[in-house]
Amino acid sequence: MRSFRKFIDISTHINGTKVKNNLPYVSSGIPSLDHIVGGGIPAGSIFVVEEDVLGVYSKVLFKYFIAEGVACDHELFVTSLDEDPHKITSELPQPCALPPEDEKAPSTDAEKMKIAWRYEGLSQVESSFGSNTNLGHNFDLSRYIDADTIEKSKIQYGTTTWQDSTLSWQTTMRRGKLKSALFHKLLRNIYETVLRSSGTNMLRLAIHSLGSPIWMAMDSDDTEFQNYGRDLIMFMYYLRILIRDKNVAVFITIPSHLYEDPIIMKKVLYSAHNAVRIESFAGSEKETNPVYKDYHGLFHITKLTALYTLVPFVPPSLDLAFKLKRKKFVIEKLHIPPELEETSEREQDDITATPSTACGGFRKKDIDF
Template sequence: MAFRKRNVALARSPAESPATESPSSPASHPVPAPPSPGTRPSPIDGRPTTSTGSPSLDCILAGHAGLPLGNSILIGESGTTDYAGALLRFYAAEGVVQGHRVHVVGMGEVWGRELPGIAEEKDKRREGKERAEKMKIAWRYEGLGAHGSSRERGAVGSPATSTGDAVGEAAVFCHTFDLARRLSLPVGSAIDYIPIPRTAGSPFVEILKNLQKQIAKSPPSSIHRLVIPSLMSPALYPPGASHPAAVLPFLHGLRALLRSYPTRLTAVMTLPLTLYPRSSGVVRWMEILSDGVFELSPFPYSHMESLATSAGTTKDEERPQGMFAVHKLPVFHERGGGGSTEGLGEDLAFTLSRRKFVVAKFSLPPLEGDTEAQGAAVREATGNAMPRKQDLEF
């Protein structure tokens, strides 16, 4: 009886050549190319997706956990606030960090220098890992584990640890940005500023030609992001840009360009709904020609003040700043729309903080006199959702 270790793989003999392999052998199959930086396959149908810079917004995109390449998003906002502009900055900053080519229409270099920087979370992650390791070891063996920790877990500056951290950082799909910090743009910045021509005709023709030229001369593996802030705004565009004969052919051409490059191009646009309401015909056609349509409705100041002084709110609870409506989702077909899209039929609200844009379910705070509802809200916010004594009695 031959004694041989079962966990040792058998090596191929030198005499065996690759020509003698059968077509069904694993070595004969081509190895799939790795995905481009900042992209990953969709869990629904495997199509490549990229992050919008906001994890909560990625989660509601029809279950694809990101924006599918070759699609566009139109974000409308009513009022004089600029929450949609913060979403555009997250989207552009994510593209710059991932090495994508970012095209900004109608804005100059000042807009690019105001992109948020990456938040510093290394210390918090290290503290969380140390706390988790301490919880795994019993308190009476903590000293023993610390005595042999350098030999068992490896030193902090060991090559294995640094390599693992580098791989983890390179595989980040969506970064966390800080609006109080500024993103340091690399040398030869990947931001392309497309000016709006002041011509008598439609300004969108030159914009579309410029975008198509930039994509055509770039490498086939490059990913492009198109950012269009305040589409048809009179402060940026000439008066004729808001005419349906000018903006609708542009969206037709952009849609054709997205379909021509289904694995290389995405687009996010914002629209001031105060100037162009959704009841107008041109806006309805713009929504039809866009793959995803969202609407931001910020709360008035008096309503936000009442939410802040409500008895049901706590210090750590994030108060919503407006309503978030989903009118249309990209690639919403029979295989999409499941998974993470649970609760889209309910009312959604958004909260813009210093480091993130959060979309969550909206619920009104309890009334002042309803002590039972106030206690339940406080317990839910603090994570201590223990049942009451009378609820446990049969």
């Protein structure tokens, strides 16, 4: 009897996926994001985005993930309590054949290299990631997918108010560990969606701003927001078990900055497979700092999990920044520009600085002949 048998995976026939370590991967919709997390989002995993303070850039990533699912004809489940899910899907970026390029102003002689003339002939450092990827599509943020395509796509929406009269939630929600009726309803809704999925196609679960204050306001059982984190931890744990070994990719955005206790987010990310955090410059001192003038914020990799392999993926760089252009969202290596001009403070320091007398220094006017 032969010890090994060739394993044939049906996921190789799913559109919009690639197989890595015998595991199907899907694209997040952003080539640079796929590159820094190891080639995409693996099936049966949870991808968490810790939102920026205003939630602007995290919503852009959220729309990219849904738009990629529409372009690949994947099954989709979209839900949000902070915003109408139908409004989110009506503003999805449109796929394009080539990577969109923003118009750049022509460089002038004043913008050339000022450090040394020898540097002008050197090539620039490659900052962007994943420009030539074989997974996913390119999208144009300046254009939206038409309404007919959205209507024909396989999108299931979670209700805005979570008022479902077909199930007796009052008698069932107390049987488990979840005390919140909203988390219990969402988990049950996801469970039914996974059961109804074909299994031969990829199912994308997109949850926007999970555990935000709106969830507490609509749930009459809880009174303190920090105590609400317990149900968020349990929900993530149950969700991880529910999607394990299934053709399901989960994309969740969480307003982590609202939870003062850092232990809550550590336990939440324990159930996630991959996690990133967006630090926006809006409203901070870095917004006016000339060092970060070419970027809109920093991009932090919080967690990467090695699935079906003993060798974890190593990101090309941990010093990452992002910028939102008119047509695309780009993640690049953070390059701090050199100080090209001398400041007035530096000139003043050169004039007033005197050597220390302890080291035998002296001033010219103190010399007697």
